Amino acid sequence: MSELAPHDEDEKAALEAELADFSYIVSHDLAAVFRHMQAFSGLLGRDLAETATARQRELIARIDAASTRGEAMLDELRACSRLQRRPLLTETCDCATLVEAARLQLDAQFRGFGARLTVAELGPVVTDPVLFVEALRRILDNALKFARPGEAPDIEIRRGRASDGWSLRISDRGVGVDAGQEERVFQMFHQLDRETDGVGAGLAVARRVVRRLGGDVRILPQAQGACVEIRLAQRSGES
Amino acid sequence: MPTFLLLDDDPAEHDLMGFMLTDAFEDAEVVASADPRGAVEACQARAFDCVFVDYNMPHLDGLTCGLQIHAALPYLPVILTTGAGDEMLAARAVGSGISDYLPKSRTTPDLLRQTVLRATRSAEQAQIIDEQRRELENFAHALAHDFRQPIRQIRTFTDLIGEAFQEGRTVGVDQHLTHLDGAARRLATLVDMMGRYTLLGRTPEIEDVDLNAVLDEVRRELVAYLEECGGRLIAGPAPVVRGNAALMSQVLQNLIVNGLKYNESPTPIVMVTYAPNSETCVIKVEDNGIGIPADYHAEIFRPLVRLHPRGKYPGTGLGLTLARKALAAQGGAIWCESEPGAGSEFFIRMPVSGAAAATLDADLQP
Numbered sequence: 001m002s003e004l005a006p007h008d009e010d011e012k013a014a015l016e017a018e019l020a021d022f023s024y025i026v027s028h029d030l031a032a033v034f035r036h037m038q039a040f041s042g043l044l045g046r047d048l049a050e051t052a053t054a055r056q057r058e059l060i061a062r063i064d065a066a067s068t069r070g071e072a073m074l075d076e077l078r079a080c081s082r083l084q085r086r087p088l089l090t091e092t093c094d095c096a097t098l099v100e101a102a103r104l105q106l107d108a109q110f111r112g113f114g115a116r117l118t119v120a121e122l123g124p125v126v127t128d129p130v131l132f133v134e135a136l137r138r139i140l141d142n143a144l145k146f147a148r149p150g151e152a153p154d155i156e157i158r159r160g161r162a163s164d165g166w167s168l169r170i171s172d173r174g175v176g177v178d179a180g181q182e183e184r185v186f187q188m189f190h191q192l193d194r195e196t197d198g199v200g201a202g203l204a205v206a207r208r209v210v211r212r213l214g215g216d217v218r219i220l221p222q223a224q225g226a227c228v229e230i231r232l233a234q235r236s237g238e239s
Numbered sequence: 240m241p242t243f244l245l246l247d248d249d250p251a252e253h254d255l256m257g258f259m260l261t262d263a264f265e266d267a268e269v270v271a272s273a274d275p276r277g278a279v280e281a282c283q284a285r286a287f288d289c290v291f292v293d294y295n296m297p298h299l300d301g302l303t304c305g306l307q308i309h310a311a312l313p314y315l316p317v318i319l320t321t322g323a324g325d326e327m328l329a330a331r332a333v334g335s336g337i338s339d340y341l342p343k344s345r346t347t348p349d350l351l352r353q354t355v356l357r358a359t360r361s362a363e364q365a366q367i368i369d370e371q372r373r374e375l376e377n378f379a380h381a382l383a384h385d386f387r388q389p390i391r392q393i394r395t396f397t398d399l400i401g402e403a404f405q406e407g408r409t410v411g412v413d414q415h416l417t418h419l420d421g422a423a424r425r426l427a428t429l430v431d432m433m434g435r436y437t438l439l440g441r442t443p444e445i446e447d448v449d450l451n452a453v454l455d456e457v458r459r460e461l462v463a464y465l466e467e468c469g470g471r472l473i474a475g476p477a478p479v480v481r482g483n484a485a486l487m488s489q490v491l492q493n494l495i496v497n498g499l500k501y502n503e504s505p506t507p508i509v510m511v512t513y514a515p516n517s518e519t520c521v522i523k524v525e526d527n528g529i530g531i532p533a534d535y536h537a538e539i540f541r542p543l544v545r546l547h548p549r550g551k552y553p554g555t556g557l558g559l560t561l562a563r564k565a566l567a568a569q570g571g572a573i574w575c576e577s578e579p580g581a582g583s584e585f586f587i588r589m590p591v592s593g594a595a596a597a598t599l600d601a602d603l604q605p
Contacts, residue, residue: 063393
């Protein structure tokens with residue numbers, strides 16, 4: 001029998017390094033297959049432009065939609081994973097600047113919806129600015145999407161009560177979250193409403209990012225619309 | 240401002256260490272206590288940068304106290320301070336929850352500074368590595384579970400569309416449909432593989448596994464496949480190894496199917512033989528297939544590395560990666576020897592009874 005059995009330690013190290021890639025490689029492969037499906041359903045639709053029945057068209061459209069959604073889910077999952085593995089920074093930031101950075105990333109949506117954003121005096125916050133903006137952007141994006149039909153989104157950002165530590169409240173006058181659903185909205189890929197764009201990852205990713213920052217995100221009860229609260233643990237001496 | 244907790248029953252040591260710490264770190268704050276019994280609570284109540292624990296204390300010895308702190312706050316560096324004669328014992332504890340030790344007689348501000356910086360750096364590293372590992376697990380779990388439902392939908396649609404086009408198919412339409420169906424199947428397989436992979440992250444139950452029974456089961460599973468490819472599986476009386484029967488069955492089935500699949504012989508043959516000794520058993524799975532170039536003997540165990548286009552030999556490209564992980568989870572190993580055109584030999588090394596228990600115990604002691 002062979003004398004070439006690998007050395008145990010080398011074997012272990014190689015295993016760690018290679019298998020760490022496993023899920024990322026699989027995720028790339030999944031994304032490629034989702035793209036293939038979009039391409040082939042596109043080709044099928046094109047080749048049958050004249051002759052397809054309504055049912056055939058419907059099925060082609062559904063395959064296209066499902067694989068587009070699959071790819072979008074993967075994109076979100078990968079983005080989330082990247083954020084979670086990023087080295088953590090700690091900086092004293094002007095909170096209003098972070099809000100503006102998040103808003104700028106959504107500028108097109110704000111204009112498109114004719115949305116209004118009111119920002120109160122927010123003061124400084126000690127956090128990782130990149131992760132904080134990523135979380136905030138997702139919460140704002142969510143507020144924009146769930147406006148009441150026919151109404152422009154109206155979003156207000158203010159600090160929570162000082163007695164509870166550092167917190168930020170993002171409230172909108174949109175459709176709100178039904179009582180009892182407050183935790184479900186944080187489930188990854190959970191969509192309360194199939195008609196809305198997106199894959200149902202926004203608030204889930206926001207919560208995971210904020211938890212990494214040592215805080216949490218939750219839904220607060222509110223008469224109209226939704227109020228999302230970001231809470232961060234701040235060290236003593238920092239407001 | 241670095242803050243330190245100092246646990247020592249000798250108040251004179253508080254003064255001395257306090258002095259040296261403020262010398263080593265300009266704005267250091269030192270909290271000293273003579274009683275180690277409230278140490279864990281003290282560390283939880285306040286974010287210390289590092290804790291010093293005297294090895295030799297009444298009420299609770301320093302090592303136990305240090306390990307309790309580590310259990311509660313795994314990323315808080317704990318350094319043992321030792322008097323004469325304790326160094327050997329303290330040194331032995333380093334690495335298993337204790338970051339380092341400092342002999343009191345030789346402690347200088349400079350040594351103190353270096354030791355603290357080294358300990359905090361490695362604690363930070365450990366935290367980052369743990370976070371990354373957890374995140375990787377989350378990611379793998381999401382891939383394995385969150386995609387099941389959308390992929391099931393896609394499978395349903397591709398099945399339905401195949402039926403919807405039963406009549407009036409052109410060659411082009413037929414090709415697109417075949418591609419869609421193949422893609423949908425591949426999605427399902429990838430997610431299934433991901434699920435198996437995440438399961439392998441858990442420690443399997445290790446017991447005596449009679450390989451005869453495992454091979455009987457594999458043979459039963461492969462009856463149809465063997466008939467289809469006209470192949471033969473030859474396996475002599477097999478020994479008992481330490482491992483997990485379900486995992487061994489998966490691994491052997493995977494290797495045997497590979498041997499039959501990557502095979503152009505008129506009669507594909509896979510032979511399983513054994514070389515047991517007192518501590519391990521090496522299982523050899525050899526075939527008369529197409530062989531593997533030397534450059535790829537390590538490569539083939541990496542995920543999605545394929546030596547051949549998918550069209551020629553279908554498969555996920557994950558089988559051997561999973562086999563390797565399944566074996567590693569059982570304390571085994573796998574490697575390959577082969578030459579193109581001369582068949583392949585896969586070797587699996589597994590622990591055997593008796594020796595295996597000792598090896599596993601040793602693994603638990605860092």
